Amino acid sequence: MSLEQIRAGLETAGFNLSGTLSPEQFDPLVPEVWQSKHHVPGCRGILVVGSGGRALWSAFARSPEAGLREDPLDRYTARVVGEVADTILPRAGIGLYWEKRDKQYLPMMKLGERAGLGTPGRLGILLHPEFGPWLAVRALLYLPFPVDPGEPQSFDPCNGCPAxxxxxxxxxxxxxxxxxxxxxxxxxxxxxxxxxxxxxxxxxxxxxxxxxxxxxxxxxxxxxxxxxxxxxxxxxxxxxxxxxxxxxx
Ligand code: SF4
Ligand code: SF4
Known part of the structure; x- marks a missing residue:
């Protein structure tokens, strides 16, 4: 399963934004318990998974999880990302934005920024050149193969904006x-x-x-x-x- 195929599978399910990090870039940004060398030994690349606009909601609304009472979107995300991880050999590790390990969350905004999904703005969330503030960083895949690391966005929309x-x-x-x-x-x-x-x-x-x-x-x-x-x-x-x-x- 290539990175392009993984991205295509995620996009079909509404996860239409993603960016890559090397373990060397990723590990210093996260709590030790989430570092690739501890969480998924053998990890050689990270895919930061997000969604922009209405694509995720639209795919989720057609899913069986849409009828659940408790955390339907989170459960949809966990299932989809888990199914994609299952298609990768050896199986990719996953991290989800609401998961805690040793009481610590993944710093999703920081990871999304570093992987180029968006730039921090005045609203305290990431801004994307196309989707603006309508994006979310939802999950990680710890990949067993190396990736070309992404670059942060140079986009700076709040500078000079009348707000x-x-x-x-x-x-x-x-x-x-x-x-x-x-x-x-x-x-x-x-x-x-x-x-x-x-x-x-x-x-x-x-x-x-x-x-x-x-x-x-x-x-x-x-x-x-x-x-x-x-x-x-x-x-x-x-x-x-x-x-x-x-x-x-
Ligand atoms: S308008 Fe938005 S940013 Fe302002 S207080 Fe309400 S929820 Fe928070
Ligand atoms: S300052 Fe402008 S670009 Fe930045 S969040 Fe506000 S409206 Fe959007």
Missing amino acids: PCAAACLGQVVHEAGLEPSDCFRTRVLKRGCRVGCAARSACVVGPEHAYTPTQLAHHQRIRWRRPVLGYALRTLLADPLGRGRGAS
Whole structure:
């Protein structure tokens, strides 16, 4: 199975963005437990797997996982990436964006940036020249063969942009230096509009034609109220109960 065939298989399932890293580039960027030499000895190349625009949602909507109640998109991703890994000999290792090892996540945004999937922008997410902020980095394949490593994007769209994203943000949490995730989260807790959409992301001038559908965006924005998330919400609200004018209404 060649890299081109692997990419074609992923693209059919909606994973239409990917980039490559060598183990030497990858290992210094991730916690030790995720490093190729520990997680998948014999790994000789990394494929960073993502999706841009509506392709993933469209493929997922036709899958059996779409009818599941718990984490349907994550389960779809795990199945598809696992099936692709099975076609590679010897079998490729995988890493998924929601997986923890020794309580540590993979730094997907950093890996996506290094592999050339997008460039960090004011919204605190990667921006792609075609898809704008409408992309996600979802998984890794630890390949048993070497790859030509990708290069980071030279794209720099926020520089000089009038930033309609900042003006549109319901919590006023998008600043020139970036977005403070805890302020954004607080606003999502307090404002329904940020639990079903993101006015700031929707105002970005890059790739608006690739914006997620309302259903897709609501799926990504909703808060999954599990015990650790509930604890984080309480700590965030107690630390700044009035939202200092950013998130409270
Ligand atoms: S979710 Fe709300 S607070 Fe967060 S960036 Fe989007 S508009 Fe702003
Ligand atoms: S609207 Fe402009 S400043 Fe805001 S994220 Fe998009 S490119 Fe960057």
